[in-house]
Amino acid sequence: MRHKVSGNRAESVRSQGTTVALTAITAEEWTAIALSLKVASVATLASLPFGIVTALVLARKNFRGKMLLDGLVHLPLVLPPVVTGYALLLLFGRKGPIGSFLEQTFGMVLSFRWTGAALACAIMGFPLMVRAIRLTMEAIDQKLEHAAGTLGASPFQVFMTVTLPLAMPGIIAGALLCFAKALGEFGATITFVANIPGETQTIPSAIYTYTQTPDGDSGAIRLSIVSVIIALGALIISEILARRTVRHGARGA
Amino acid sequence: MIRFDCRLKRSDFLFDAAFDAGNGVTALFGPSGSGKTTAIRLLAGLESPDHGRILLDDMVLVDTDRGINTPPHRRRMGLVFQDALLLPHLSVQSNLTYGQRFTPRRERRITLDPVVAMLGIGHLLSRRPETLSGGERQRVAIGRALLTSPHVLLMDEPLASLDQERKLEILPFIERLQGEFAIPTVYVSHAVEEIVRLATTVVRLWEGKVVAIGSPAEALAPEPNASATERFNAVSVLTAKVKNLLAEYGMTVLTHPAGDIVAPGRFDSPQGDVQVTIRATNVTLATHKPKGLSVRTVLTGQITALEADGGVFVLASIALPGGDTLRATVTRLAVDELALKPGDTVCALIKSVTISDRNRAASVN
Numbered sequence: 001m002r003h004k005v006s007g008n009r010a011e012s013v014r015s016q017g018t019t020v021a022l023t024a025i026t027a028e029e030w031t032a033i034a035l036s037l038k039v040a041s042v043a044t045l046a047s048l049p050f051g052i053v054t055a056l057v058l059a060r061k062n063f064r065g066k067m068l069l070d071g072l073v074h075l076p077l078v079l080p081p082v083v084t085g086y087a088l089l090l091l092f093g094r095k096g097p098i099g100s101f102l103e104q105t106f107g108m109v110l111s112f113r114w115t116g117a118a119l120a121c122a123i124m125g126f127p128l129m130v131r132a133i134r135l136t137m138e139a140i141d142q143k144l145e146h147a148a149g150t151l152g153a154s155p156f157q158v159f160m161t162v163t164l165p166l167a168m169p170g171i172i173a174g175a176l177l178c179f180a181k182a183l184g185e186f187g188a189t190i191t192f193v194a195n196i197p198g199e200t201q202t203i204p205s206a207i208y209t210y211t212q213t214p215d216g217d218s219g220a221i222r223l224s225i226v227s228v229i230i231a232l233g234a235l236i237i238s239e240i241l242a243r244r245t246v247r248h249g250a251r252g253a
Numbered sequence: 254m255i256r257f258d259c260r261l262k263r264s265d266f267l268f269d270a271a272f273d274a275g276n277g278v279t280a281l282f283g284p285s286g287s288g289k290t291t292a293i294r295l296l297a298g299l300e301s302p303d304h305g306r307i308l309l310d311d312m313v314l315v316d317t318d319r320g321i322n323t324p325p326h327r328r329r330m331g332l333v334f335q336d337a338l339l340l341p342h343l344s345v346q347s348n349l350t351y352g353q354r355f356t357p358r359r360e361r362r363i364t365l366d367p368v369v370a371m372l373g374i375g376h377l378l379s380r381r382p383e384t385l386s387g388g389e390r391q392r393v394a395i396g397r398a399l400l401t402s403p404h405v406l407l408m409d410e411p412l413a414s415l416d417q418e419r420k421l422e423i424l425p426f427i428e429r430l431q432g433e434f435a436i437p438t439v440y441v442s443h444a445v446e447e448i449v450r451l452a453t454t455v456v457r458l459w460e461g462k463v464v465a466i467g468s469p470a471e472a473l474a475p476e477p478n479a480s481a482t483e484r485f486n487a488v489s490v491l492t493a494k495v496k497n498l499l500a501e502y503g504m505t506v507l508t509h510p511a512g513d514i515v516a517p518g519r520f521d522s523p524q525g526d527v528q529v530t531i532r533a534t535n536v537t538l539a540t541h542k543p544k545g546l547s548v549r550t551v552l553t554g555q556i557t558a559l560e561a562d563g564g565v566f567v568l569a570s571i572a573l574p575g576g577d578t579l580r581a582t583v584t585r586l587a588v589d590e591l592a593l594k595p596g597d598t599v600c601a602l603i604k605s606v607t608i609s610d611r612n613r614a615a616s617v618n
Contacts, residue, residue, distance in 0.1 A: 143336075150326070
């Protein structure tokens with residue numbers, strides 16, 4: 001049976017050929033695309049401050065339990081995504097310890113909502129973001145920060161005027177990696193918030209649904225092409241931003 | 254006025270030094286590992302002492318007994334590092350004014366224009382630090398520290414990473430700082446010529462301890478029980494007056510009670526005193542006034558001491574009329590063959606090219 005289905009699908013792909021890309025994107029697909037962009041953007045922007053602080057702590061501070069924090073941050077990178085998603089469901093589900101607290105105090109529900117998808121994506125993208133930012137922060141000559149300190153800048157002012165601008169290429173790269181990871185996140189998302197069209201169905205889950213449907217190939221290919229375009233677009237925008245930070249520096253802030 | 258008294262223990266090093274630094278330039282002098290940079294870092298607040306006090310006029314910056322340790326950004330000390338450490342993402346102008354914005358408005362005594370003019374960096378303002386030469390970078394770094402209107406200027410071997418030509422380019426600017434802005438300065442260096450040229454007071458450090466404090470001539474004199482290498486680096490400072498200028502030869506003749514000193518270059522204080530430094534290794538001794546030699550400077554004095562440690566060399570101290578002491582490194586062989594002994598009158602020969610001057614005009618470098 002399974003063989004038969006995939007055989008049919010291969011045939012239909014071949015028969016549709018180049019017309020696939022030109023076929024109009026359906027309303028449902030637009031919904032999935034818009035939702036994906038929203039989830040990935042919110043996941044990236046909301047986790048960026050935490051990512052910068054975590055990277056700073058890991059790059060600059062020595063304390064007991066640093067290995068533990070480092071391991072915890074990197075865990076989603078090495079765990080099967082489904083396990084991460086299941087852990088989120090246990091913790092942030094309506095009956096979970098954090099989920100029930102959030103619902104009772106703030107009336108905020110994450111499970112089976114787009115906000116939950118954003119949380120799952122943020123957690124999956126977090127290690128990539130922290131890694132990129134941490135590497136550039138470690139490469140900054142700390143003597144520059146000391147010099148700024150002797151010129152009268154408080155530690156917070158040093159961070160804002162020296163560390164942050166010098167780490168900007170890494171911050172942009174980290175944000176891009178997180179955004180790309182969020183766009184492609186599937187395992188943790190589908191486990192935590194399922195695959196509800198219009199609420200939690202992102203591009204990957206929509207593609208997955210298409211592949212499970214007979215004659216779903218044209219939809220799957222359309223969405224795949226859209227994914228490629230979004231990914232390329234994100235790359236180009238980050239490259240432009242990175243160059244602009246360099247030029248901005250040249251003009252002297 | 255700074256009063257400094259700090260102890261700091263590291264696994265392989267004990268720093269324990271006390272000194273005062275007043276107006277003018279106080280030089281911290283010593284070989285690497287003597288604790289010069291540690292002292293500067295303690296002053297700037299980049300390092301904290303185990304025990305000690307640092308006072309700046311009537312302000313207590315550090316007092317370990319009372320738990321006071323002012324963080325670097327509240328000390329108002331302008332620090333110039335060995336490598337300029339300009340902020341790479343800012344233009345020269347933004348680097349210069351970086352510290353100014355953290356300085357309370359009413360305490361901004363020093364403004365951009367005179368600093369830029371004095372350092373000759375007006376044409377660099379829109380450039381990026383990475384496009385500057387080493388000497389230009391160091392000038393911007395000095396300007397940046399000045400523009401915080403600091404109580405004290407700290408300079409940590411500001412010339413050490415520059416080649417000889419660049420050093421000669423920067424030194425006059427550092428000299429002029431005192432005249433134009435009159436900021437008490439603590440200057441760290443292991444280069445005798447810089448110290449003699451700039452310092453009013455020298456604090457000589459050795460293995461984390463102060464071994465001598467005084468004028469350059471006093472503090473740079475070798476210790477009685479100095480090691481062979483230290484003797485080798487012995488330097489004398491002679492005070493003379495300008496006699497006349499040999500413009501066609503580009504030389505200046507100085508009068509000293511022990512004889513004329515003929516030095517290259519043009520000296521800028523025709524009335525006042527001029528100080529020249531002479532390394533002990535550049536002095537030749539003769540028992541009679543020699544003839545037919547190219548050496549133009551012959552000083553006559555009396556040997557007061559011959560210090561030998563059984564090695565190849567002997568450090569001779571020669572008392573000159575007028576009170577200066579000249580030191581000469583000669584071989585033990587020469588001492589024996591000439592039968593030199595304390596009390597003998599000798600002629601000291603100094604090649605002009607080895608005479609380094611303190612007060613030469615900046616324009617004829």
